[in-house]
Amino acid sequence: MIATLSGTRILVADDQPDAARTFCSPLRAAGAKIQHVSDGHAAWDAIGSQPFDLALVDMKMPPEEWGGLWLLEQLANTRIRLPVLVLSGEGGKLEVIKAMRLGAADWVDKDSAAEQLHPACAKLLAEANAAALQNAAEQLPTPIAYRFARYLRATTTETQVSEGLHTIEAILRLAACIGMAASRPCPIPGLALSKLYRPSMGTWRDIAFALGRQAQTNTTAKRIVQALAPDTPSRTTVDALIKLRNDIFHGRTAPKSSDRDTIDWLLRRFAHRATTSLQLSLGVATSMRFDGTSYTLDTLLVRGTATPQPATHHVDRPIVDGTILLLDEAGSFADLTPLFASATSPAGGVRCVQFEGILEGADSGGGPIVKYSFGHGGDEDLPNPPPNTWPAVHQWTTS
Template identity: 35%
Template sequence: MTIVAGARILVADDQPDVVRTLTDPLRRAGAFLTFVRDGEEALQRVAGGGYDLVLLDMKMPPHDWGGLWFLEQMQERNAVLPCIVLSGEGQQRQTVEAIRLGARDWISKSDADKELVTRCNSQLETDFSRSVSSMIAGGPGPLAHAYSRYQSTVGGDLQYVGALRLIEETIRLIALIGLATSAPEQCGPLRRVRPGDLARPSFGHWAALLGELASHDKTSEVFRALAQHLRPENDKQIQDLNKLRNNHAHGGHDPSMADRERVLRVVDTWAHRLASTPFMIGSDAQMRFKGEDFEVSVLEHRGALPPRLTRLTLPQPVVLKAGPHLFAAGTAPVPLDPWFRVLERGSNGAGCTLGSFDGTKSSNPKAPLGEDHLTFTDSATGERGIRLADSSASWASVSSWFRTPTDVRDSGPTDG
């Protein structure tokens, strides 16, 4: 099976009948195609998440050369998504400019019926083969470290189990970003996840949380784009992955070769897609006025490395609270506390690291849920169950997401 089978490809061309005919070989090869008529709609679709590749006409709205406009906008947003130009007769100069602006390849429309599937497949193979190492080198810290741990598992059951664990960690991280960047008074109370479920959340609980938040139009745009990369149509793929995880963890199920290939393909696909929604998690931010803009000095948690100081420019001043923030193009920094915390002198001994929520713990099992402490996973080491001395890391700080914050300690049915 080729990589193009199952790939989600965005096709931007203002001649829909012509381009549908040109791209029919991709449809027959198993690709899922979405058609838009101009660069502005293409940009909106890419920002919304869930695509693997863009096929781009040069001469379309907006302006005379909307394809070049689209590529310029992608460059400004640091969005990494492979684009292949569909080049018409007499567009050599514009095609060269498109390559300069980041397009990966070009195909003459007159040769599309013969070359399109092969060239698209080749480009996706290249990007997918690099996706894990690219995430480790430059992805947001929690994802980069998780992918680094996965990369250390090689072959057989270890790689399969490592892939399933990484998939769960990715779902958890994106769900937590949804909680941290959205307002509970607009999106809550949660209905598919009960308070007790978060004492020891399972794959199924994180998947349910992701699905519920993703279906709400009041969650943050950056979260909805990230969630769309993981579930471009619905939750079916994640539900299927959960079944594979449970079969292996609880039933001793020996996965088939097709199961293994499917799970490893998900790992590569998600890493590839997540790169097209660039965001950064930073902590210890300090802002100062610089000319007409505002410069923020921030510890950047990027790549599988200790955090490092970087400087960002913001068009307007913002109030930066203590703790980690999410920085994304076109939006003000968003505080991630209490779902993410900075672990000072982290357990990896590297000064500080990010902790992400992984459950609750009580010193008195008979006490009300509201007295529980939040626990965190060290992003750098994967160590779980870290409890902070800070009293603000308690159930009370997250209880507004739930209808009954002092509910009994009953997590209900669980998938483990």
């Protein structure tokens, strides 16, 4: 029996496209979605622009004689940990050893790839999916990491479905909030201002999916959407789960084991893609120093469910203490005000708070007042919420 790879996204880097199509036929028959590129540069660009679950990399291809090693070296210098299975031909054993040292997960002899590739890919993906949820709870930004932690603690079908739906909503919400905070405003079709007073899961879905289609949307926001729902079938699954949540809330149905399995599959796929391919970090600015030529910024990274951890970055302009930033390894950042803010928890620690809606009324200048909730997983009330307004909100809405 062929193990299903349904919905798995596999990048194949090989400069012999006809041979690649032949040995990938069993993967395609098992349901995998294959994307071919012909060299390491194209593979590097593809990995940086869209989600994959696994990469198959021919050792002997451009650039240089052993382009597969070049690609692995680029990946090793980042936080990208996409599983890579290398393909080696005659005389490439030394390069395979180098590839494994650079982080390749496994290798297959190219001459026997048609027979060995499918079971090797299935094994790697099974291992990755088994670890994905725990990795998400430990590594992803706190607003979604704590939801993964709660989902992992659920033990009954009812609680697994409930916590799983909350986790999917948190992912959509994070993508929507990052997108609206870090992108040039553009009206979202069908988004009335009234929907932002108390956004539903469906509202977050509508915003996140719409932002994913807009050219000017922040790249990280797009990548979050792609990791969750990169194609029509997965978006249809998200739509069905939103309907399920509404039906459960209104007493029209009860959670079933099949619902739990669908949610678990979706969350494991997202968690795997997000922890291996997205360089996604949120930080709270705490202090800044200027040496006459550059700024050194101290932050607290809000990652996982643990206490925020200190980090240092070099930036090109001043940042106000308490600002929530979207950070990347290249040193660039995006200010996420006012969709995200910092606040002090009842225990005295600095926490990230996230947009939850708009309060009734407006400030003295007529701007909509933002309502926040903790993004760290605590159930306590938010004391002294930051008094932020959202002047650009009307530029995102149609009425």
